[in-house]
Amino acid sequence: xxxxxxxxxxxxxxxxxxxxxxxxxxxxxxxxxxxxxxxxxxxxxxxxxxxxxxxxxxxxxxxxxxxxxxxxxxxxxxxxxxxxxxxxxxxxxxxxxxxxxxxxxxxxxxxxxxxxxxxxxxxxxxxxxxxxxxxxxxxxxxxxxxxxxxxxxxxxxxxxxxxxxxxxxxxxxxxxxxxxxxxxxxxxxxxxxxxxxxxxxxxxxxxxxxxxxxx
Numbered sequence: 001x002x003x004x005x006x007x008x009x010x011x012x013x014x015x016x017x018x019x020x021x022x023x024x025x026x027x028x029x030x031x032x033x034x035x036x037x038x039x040x041x042x043x044x045x046x047x048x049x050x051x052x053x054x055x056x057x058x059x060x061x062x063x064x065x066x067x068x069x070x071x072x073x074x075x076x077x078x079x080x081x082x083x084x085x086x087x088x089x090x091x092x093x094x095x096x097x098x099x100x101x102x103x104x105x106x107x108x109x110x111x112x113x114x115x116x117x118x119x120x121x122x123x124x125x126x127x128x129x130x131x132x133x134x135x136x137x138x139x140x141x142x143x144x145x146x147x148x149x150x151x152x153x154x155x156x157x158x159x160x161x162x163x164x165x166x167x168x169x170x171x172x173x174x175x176x177x178x179x180x181x182x183x184x185x186x187x188x189x190x191x192x193x194x195x196x197x198x199x200x201x202x203x204x205x206x207x208x209x210x211x212x213x214x215x
Contacts, residue, residue, distance in 0.1 A: 013039060037111060044113045044204070053139065053179070057113070057200055097129040098122040106210055115199040115210055124189040132213035135180040138199040146194045147172040153193035155185040
C-alpha cells in the first residue's frame, strides 16, 4: 500500500470518528455510526484482497487506541445503559481469575471481521483463563492500558505450555499480537492487568464469533 493511500485512509477514519462522536452517542449501533461501520467493513475487505493479515488490519485501527479509548471511557462514565447491559458488561472467573469484561463491538454491531472490547482484572489475578485459543477462526491483539508504574503483568502465548512462543512482562501502552495459541496473562500482586482486545476473523462474518474457543 502506498504511503499516500494510507494517509488518506487515516484521515478519512478520523473524520468519520469525529462526525460520529459529535452525534452525542457512543452506541456504535446508532445510525450516526453507520459510516464508521461501513468504513471498517470496506477496510477489512480491501486489505484482505491486498494480502494483509487480520492482525495487520486490526493494528491499523489500534493506532488510534489511546484517544479513542479515552473518549469511550469518559463518555461511558455517564452512560447507564452501556454500563448496565449484562450482555456487554459482565464479570467472569473464580477466586483468582476474576475480571470484568466489556464488549464494545460485538454481536449487536453489524461488522465483517472485527470484535472489540476491554478487560480489567482484579488485583493479582489471571485473565484469559482457563487458557483458550481460537486460532482457526480469529487472530487477536491485546493493548494494555491504565497500568501506571509500578504496575505490570506477564503475558504468555503458546501452543505447548512447556515451550511458550512468547513470555514477557507487559506495561501500560504495550501491545501483543496473537495470530495463534493460548494466551493467558496475570497481574502483578497489588495491581490489575487491563487491556483492550481486538479480534479479527479469518472468514468474514462466518468466523466472527465471541466466546467460541478451545480450552
